[in-house]
């Protein structure tokens with residue numbers, strides 16, 4: 001059986017600021033697939049793509065089949081594009097690395113009509129003033145949204161947690177980011193279909209407390225309710241669209257954080 005290999009060198013960033021030149025290796029099973037795609041973007045079958053996001057928390061398989069190898073020779077060939085290969089995205093990725101985030105740049109993927117993962121990263125940790133925060137259940141996110149998310153976590157959430165609740169932030173819990181689906185009750189694709197939104201469901205503090213939208217937006221202590229409203233307000237300054245429990249019942253258990261630019265806040 002024929003097996004083809006495309007290799008693309010992309011930088012990987014660590015919180016220590018080191019750039020490691022790694023190789024992204026994608027092995028295609030047949031020459032026909034390579035000829036069709038030009039060894040370009042990863043184009044899974046319609047069946048595989050539609051299964052990638054049937055719900056809000058669905059995670060993408062964008063990185064499946066890709067492996068990262070240290071110290072590979074600097075071979076450059078046509079290969080899946082990633083956020084590291086376009087100048088605007090490269091600038092965003094540099095900024096994200098400088099902000100102390102831990103992440104991998106992901107290859108571009110077209111999953112289904114209206115569903116794609118272009119210029120995205122997989123976040124694994126964010127940096128605060130004095131510590132790092134984990135992020136649970138997140139998938140691919142467009143770099144500019146990931147950057148806003150990192151700034152919000154540090155300057156909005158962590159500082160509010162310390163000032164209002166007396167403990168630093170340890171982890172942000174999400175219900176996912178990329179999902180190939182429509183806006184509920186419409187035939188319009190959701191921003192989640194472009195990996196341009198994150199659904200945040202709760203926060204875990206270093207002292208072990210867990211504050212969730214479901215339990216604490218209305219039912220928490222006065223300090224917990226204030227904390228959730230303060231972080232909602234700070235999200236509105238950094239993201240383009242922010243929807244929460246006051247918007248509708250579909251958002252009573254999470255904040256929907258979409259795009260950048262501060263235009264719609266409920």
Ligand SMILES: [Zn+2]
Pocket residue numbers: 192197198199255256257
């Ligand atoms: Zn959402």
